[in-house]
Amino acid sequence: MVDTDPSSARADWRLAVSAYVGALAGGMGGVVASIRSPAVVAAVLGCAIGFAIGGSVGVHLADRIDELAVRIGRNRRRRWSLGLPVVAFAALWLRSATANAIRWSGEIALGAAVALLLVGWVVAALARAVYVTATVPDEPILTVPWEPPGSVTADLALVGIGLFVAAANTVDGDRSIAILSVGFAVSRAIASVIEARVVPLRAATSPEIRVHDAGLVVQRPFTRSFVPWDDVRHVRLKDGELVLDRGIRDVRFDRDELGDPDGLVASIERASPGTVLPAG
Template identity: 40%
Template sequence: MPDRNSADSSDTTGYTDEPPDTPFRLAFGGYVGALVASFVAVVAALTDASSVAILGTVAAGFSSGCLVGIALAGRVRGLAVRSGRTRRRRAAVVLLAAPFGTAVIASLLVPLESRFVLVALISTVAVAVTGSLLGWSAQTRYVDAITGDEPVTAWRWDPPSTPILDAVVLALWLLLSAGNASAGDWTASIVWIGLAILWACSGLAEGRWRVGPLGDTPEVRVHDAGLVMQRPYTRSIVLWTDVSHVRLRENELVLDRGLFDVRFDRDELADLEDALTEIERRLPNDASLVSTQ
């Protein structure tokens, strides 16, 4: 089993020469385009520019930023792998929406022009959504980079989901957005529609929803580097070096890794005993603790 140092070095050296795939380049381009468009829109909203001029500036900013982002993603070696390597790096791209959100919060304390507040709020939603998509794409690219080998074994997996509840929550946010828009409260309407978009995107990324037969069959795969959770449109990995121990308790398999434990119920993964046995083989002796309490 490779140690942490070897795994880290492979993340940054062994795969950096591989060109990024099309989904990542498009995601990075869309993210850079959203950042540029949001910046120029907020600046333009502070001037006396007309709404038509602001829309034209936004369109030009997004187009140029998108093209630059796609080009950079194709030229910067290892960008996808490095971006998706840690949770902190993936969160960083989403947190770039914070400055725009701060402007919205400031409007609660200091009177600001309504047009500026709406533009800043839309910018916050746009950067947060495109940043989330980029993070999921980069994470999948990172998993593919460090698991170039075929899986030792794999089991069919049903990602945890509550379709009815998810649909109700999405419908509720859309209704709230429509209701606020009809009442002329565009600020609240944008907030609700932003939450609805993020909810829909997270449902697809986490495998709770699926668009017809599109995407991969959900599986849990054992690789030399770690345990891969393959969802229809994204993949994530639990490195063996991050697992403190594994245990089987009643009808739940638990991989302990600090604040971010990974759990599988028997309804999601039927072969819990087989999974436990195979995972134990991959962990250090002191990490393979079994509990049936």
């Protein structure tokens, strides 16, 4: 939702919220249907109907509550609250596995937990980006190109391993491990996009670091994070790294990842005088 194209940004947010509420309702519908009937068809229909209804409700919420993204993205506690249904479905899966309950209800609960975890991650990332956009409206003092760390090759390898394990366990009949393995594979694909190791062609912005009067914005094509100067003890360019000391949660960038590290340090000193320590 942080694309500079407003229509594309809104579409991303609506899709994510719709998928989240759809996964929640679909999981509930599938579990209830599987408990009432042992037929696989009943469970599939329950999931499908629940997802359709939940997805429609999600679109409605995203359209009608304009401040929803800002409210969710305001702090870590609210973003983590998106995971509460995950805990409920995971507990249902564990109870089903240990109590010899109807097999499909447990596996549907596990699938719903994995789906909600993944989609909730995306919703939280987009919400955080919207919050940063709303709270840092001023033009940046300096914008520096940035190459996010990580390896696309490693991500692809992990996706492949996850899918291979899922296929092998499906053949062996262990569907729970297969579901978890698919979730792992999808999580690596999502991470590549969220962390900007893979940038879709339609992305309107490139990864960059923006220095503002209020703090530092780490900009990716679909997400943003904000480091206010009030939270930064000091900044130092040392041993090939730019380090923003925040106590236990330092922010670090390799010098080679930054298009203009010296200019970035000078702009930080301008925005937050006395923060930058001598290099050494």
